[in-house]
Amino acid sequence: MNSNLQSNLTAWVLIFPFVFFFTVFLVYPFAYTVVHSFTDSPLIGWGNWVGLENYQKILKDKLFGKSIYQTFIFVAWTVIPNTVIGLLIAMMIHRIQSTIYAAIILGCFFIPHILPVTVVTDIWGSMTSNDLGIIQWIVKMFQDDPIPFFRHKVWAMPSVALITVWWTVGFNVLLFLAGLKMINPEIYEASDIDGANKWHKFRFITWPLIWPITALVLTLQLIFQLKIFDQMFLLTGGGPYNKTMVVLYHVYKQSFMMNKGGYASAIALLIFLFIIFVSVANYYMLRAVDLDKQR
Amino acid sequence: MKKKDITISWFLLGFLTLITAYIFIFPMLWGISTSLKSEVEFLDVENWGIIPNDITFEHFIYMFKKSSMMTWYVNSMMTSLGVTFLVIIISMPCGYALSQIQFTGKNFIFVCVVLSIMVPGTALVIALFIFVAELRLINTWTGIILPQVISPVCVIVYKQFFDQVPKELREASLIDGASEFQILLRVYMPLNWGITAALALVTFIGAWNNFFWPFIMTTKTEMYTITAGMSQVDENWGVRNAYMMAVAMAASLPVVLAYIIFQRRITQAIMLTSGIKG
Numbered sequence: 001m002n003s004n005l006q007s008n009l010t011a012w013v014l015i016f017p018f019v020f021f022f023t024v025f026l027v028y029p030f031a032y033t034v035v036h037s038f039t040d041s042p043l044i045g046w047g048n049w050v051g052l053e054n055y056q057k058i059l060k061d062k063l064f065g066k067s068i069y070q071t072f073i074f075v076a077w078t079v080i081p082n083t084v085i086g087l088l089i090a091m092m093i094h095r096i097q098s099t100i101y102a103a104i105i106l107g108c109f110f111i112p113h114i115l116p117v118t119v120v121t122d123i124w125g126s127m128t129s130n131d132l133g134i135i136q137w138i139v140k141m142f143q144d145d146p147i148p149f150f151r152h153k154v155w156a157m158p159s160v161a162l163i164t165v166w167w168t169v170g171f172n173v174l175l176f177l178a179g180l181k182m183i184n185p186e187i188y189e190a191s192d193i194d195g196a197n198k199w200h201k202f203r204f205i206t207w208p209l210i211w212p213i214t215a216l217v218l219t220l221q222l223i224f225q226l227k228i229f230d231q232m233f234l235l236t237g238g239g240p241y242n243k244t245m246v247v248l249y250h251v252y253k254q255s256f257m258m259n260k261g262g263y264a265s266a267i268a269l270l271i272f273l274f275i276i277f278v279s280v281a282n283y284y285m286l287r288a289v290d291l292d293k294q295r
Numbered sequence: 296m297k298k299k300d301i302t303i304s305w306f307l308l309g310f311l312t313l314i315t316a317y318i319f320i321f322p323m324l325w326g327i328s329t330s331l332k333s334e335v336e337f338l339d340v341e342n343w344g345i346i347p348n349d350i351t352f353e354h355f356i357y358m359f360k361k362s363s364m365m366t367w368y369v370n371s372m373m374t375s376l377g378v379t380f381l382v383i384i385i386s387m388p389c390g391y392a393l394s395q396i397q398f399t400g401k402n403f404i405f406v407c408v409v410l411s412i413m414v415p416g417t418a419l420v421i422a423l424f425i426f427v428a429e430l431r432l433i434n435t436w437t438g439i440i441l442p443q444v445i446s447p448v449c450v451i452v453y454k455q456f457f458d459q460v461p462k463e464l465r466e467a468s469l470i471d472g473a474s475e476f477q478i479l480l481r482v483y484m485p486l487n488w489g490i491t492a493a494l495a496l497v498t499f500i501g502a503w504n505n506f507f508w509p510f511i512m513t514t515k516t517e518m519y520t521i522t523a524g525m526s527q528v529d530e531n532w533g534v535r536n537a538y539m540m541a542v543a544m545a546a547s548l549p550v551v552l553a554y555i556i557f558q559r560r561i562t563q564a565i566m567l568t569s570g571i572k573g
Contacts, residue, residue: 010475011398018389018450019404025442026411029422036422044425092312103558108316111323114550114561116504116522119543123326126536132340134325166319174565220569227415230506234526248417255421256511264421272418279413 077161086172179213354541390453
């Protein structure tokens with residue numbers, strides 16, 4: 001009994017710092033957001049209890065619908081290309097035999113990933129600037145006028161997506177590379193004897209064996225890209241004509257610019273629930289597919 | 296015939312790899328190149344070259360002597376180091392307790408830790424902002440640091456690592472009369488320097504790169520971190536592209552250097568934190 005009490009005490013001392021900060025900076029803000037979302041509060045301070053009114057307002061908010069739709073467009077533009085390109089690059093690096101050369105090539109793809117987002121947007125902002133940007137030279141080969149990529153109602157969204165792929169693909173390359181290294185080379189050697197060509201090897205060996213990694217990459221990417229905010233904030237400001245208004249940008253505008261704290265909290269909470277739903281659904285869905293493959 | 300086929304495709308693939316790698320690293324090279332050019336040379340589009348005609352360090356000298364950059368750099372460095380240090384000393388004991396000690400509420404805590412990985416921080420930003428404002432921590436290093444110190448992923452990585460350490464090690468130490476704290480500090484911590492280094496590196500990079508939190512948290516110029524500060528002065532600089540690139544390159548220097556020096560550790564950390572045994 002005494003030793004039990006003592007080990008309880010020791011354990012709680014060891015976990016206390018984590019539990020403390022966890023409660024203060026995660027549980028409390030979460031509870032606050034929930035309560036806040038039922039009020040008509042401004043950003044700072046409390047308003048009146050309005051029940052479900054904020055949630056009813058969300059249903060009628062056209063910009064909210066648009067921002068959700070555009071978030072999905074962004075996800076579509078980024079998640080699939082990021083996964084496919086990540087796998088292709090990983091396969092390219094995997095066949096390099098020299099360790100140093102492989103490390104250098106991997107570095108070329110991975111370094112963008114560790115850059116701060118402001119550096120990423122600054123570099124691409126400069127490279128696409130109207131008069132001097134190096135990308136505009138390429139544009140000038142096809143047409144006279146430069147394209148203002150981030151202020152153009154058609155180009156803005158794919159441009160931000162392209163930059164995001166450039167910025168984040170290195171992470172996927174790393175995961176795929178680890179997956180490829182786990183595949184036993186003897187399997188490929190055995191398939192050589194059976195006369196398998198390259199496509200067969202990819203289709204029937206690499207692809208099924210790497211599937212768990214692909215599932216992981218897809219899940220992580222989906223959750224990460226749903227939270228798109230920084231790049232829109234820095235490059236397009238949600239414009240032009242709200243064409244790049246994504247859902248977290250909507251929250252930011254409602255709270256920090258329109259001072260509608262309660263309403264913004266309601267949207268934030270919905271996003272939060274949605275991301276949890278996606279994570280869980282994704283986990284089960286991909287696991288189901290995985291089991292099917294193995295049967 | 297078959298052999299020749301292989302060499303051609305081998306050559307083509309190698310070439311393709313090089314080209315793709317160059318395309319990916321090009322914006323970075325372009326940034327470095329631009330940061331070393333004078334504004335005049337940058338404007339001279341006709342004679343553009345990736346290697347500057349006249350390499351100049353004027354932007355970097357100006358940045359550190361006359362701009363607020365030095366202050367922002369110090370802010371970034373101190374807050375990132377603070378976050379890293381706190382994440383490690385908070386997560387390690389928690390991972391140890393969850394792995395080694397039987398105590399009431401253990402399962403509940405572990406489930407909370409796992410679930411919290413899914414919490415999107417951005418959704419809580421309004422509440423956090425108000426809370427930190429009430430604590431009067433706006434425009435302080437403490438305010439920037441504290442909300443970043445909970446890292447459920449680090450706790451789980453530590454727990455998994457401690458799970459793999461043979462139980463006999465702890466039992467033998469307990470018989471020798473060591474307390475749990477002594478076991479953690481003298482036996483377990485020296486065993487996991489590699490993992491601690493790896494987690495510290497990615498935590499540091501994450502904190503250094505964090506944009507939105509320091510951005511809304513700071514209203515005074517002298518309290519900006521470098522990533523937040525950069526976005527604020529863009530407009531004022533107008534056409535000073537080369538200078539802007541110099542700032543961007545200086546802001547990425549610590550993280551890029553960290554990656555180049557510790558490539559293997561960072562790779563290991565990414566494997567561990569995404570749940571692959573690396």
